[in-house]
Amino acid sequence: MIADCSAIVARGMGVRRAGRWLLRPADFDVTGGVIGMAGPPGTGKSTLLATFATLRRHHAGTLGILGHEIRSARDARAIRSRIGYLPADFWWTQGFTVAEFVAYSAYYRRVPASAGPAMLRRLELADVAEVEVALLPPEARLRAGLAAVCVHEPDLVLLDEPLTGLTGGEADALTALLGTVAPTVVVTARRVEELAGWCDRVLVLSRGRLTEHTAASPVPAEEGPARPAPAEPAGRAVQPVLERPIRPAPLIVGSGACV
Ligand SMILES: Nc1ncnc2c1ncn2[C@@H]1O[C@H](COP(=O)(O)OP(=O)(O)OP(=O)(O)O)[C@@H](O)[C@H]1O
Structure with a gap:
């Protein structure tokens, strides 16, 4: 320590x-x-x-x-x-919708499922929650990545x-x-x-x-x-x-x- x-x-x-x-x-x-x-x-x-x-x-x-x-x-x-870590390329998320990506991250991080929608609202992603990550413009795609790596409040x-x-x-x-x-x-x-x-x-x-x-x-x-x-x-x-x-x-x- x-x-x-x-x-x-x-x-x-x-x-x-x-x-x-x-x-x-x-x-x-x-x-x-x-x-x-x-x-x-x-x-x-x-x-x-x-x-x-x-x-x-x-x-x-x-x-x-x-x-x-x-x-x-x-x-x-x-x-x-x-810790929340977002690599430069998070290509493995491309087939997910934003909501699925963040929900999966919440599951993986063992935080309550409600943390996902809350993080989407916080990062103003609620409107694109059902859009595939691959279809987002770069700025929204980055916010989706942020939501996923911050869903557990690192x-x-x-x-x-x-x-x-x-x-x-x-x-x-x-x-x-x-x-x-x-x-x-x-x-x-x-x-x-x-x-x-x-x-x-x-x-x-x-x-x-x-x-x-x-x-x-x-x-x-x-x-x-x-x-x-x-x-x-x-x-x-x-x-x-x-x-x-x-x-x-x-x-x-x-x-x-x-x-
Ligand atoms: N897959 C790899 N196998 C072996 N060596 C690697 C590999 N990837 C990177 N390196 C070595 O590590 C060094 C640093 O790479 P790194 O990706 O950490 O740099 P970077 O500053 O993040 O570059 P970039 O801005 O291009 O991503 C490279 O110059 C290379 O010598």
Whole structure:
């Protein structure tokens, strides 16, 4: 058990894939609010998000999610009921209607069936409840995905590139919504510009380093998958600067998980 109620606590935590560090061992905390994580394609945003979702293991250091240190599959199972994770493509839902998709998620999450319709109303999806997810425009489709991953009222929501494919107006409407779905929301995007201005913090993942974006930060260059990481960090590395609180005490501590 990690004696820290931050949503995400990493200490010397590193993630590898395909023989390279996507995140070199680093210390950082994510305490609440909407946190953006930007990075060029192939830098590892999706892999890191899946690691926070406890679907992938980390390869160095310790990782605490919502007060639980993730050391085993058992630890992961214990905390997954408090996480909502929406991958960039949720193609397996395409044959479902919106109501079926959210109802199935409620069943899978073991919450009362009434939670589904309530979430549809909350995300203004009642009018399209009987429409197949595949037939929805991108913005409504994303709201359907949000409804499904938030039906159990998670404490931590992880969204992989939710704004991709949306118009500026659609993205604006959604960004206002995203801050309301959970105490802590992590959102990825390819470009910092998609996140700056509405996220409480923006982190940049580039060449194995996670840095905090500031107005003075350089925009990360495009990065190919095979390019080796440099020996020294190019920006302001997050070790150990990611402790800036975003919103005062936003975490809802459920299940007695934080001690
Ligand atoms: N199926 C796979 N098998 C092996 N290696 C993979 C696979 N998918 C990704 N990788 C490796 O992991 C790296 C990070 O991929 P990941 O999808 O996490 O990056 P990303 O930043 O989310 O990219 P994108 O924005 O394109 O989704 C890739 O550059 C690649 O080296």
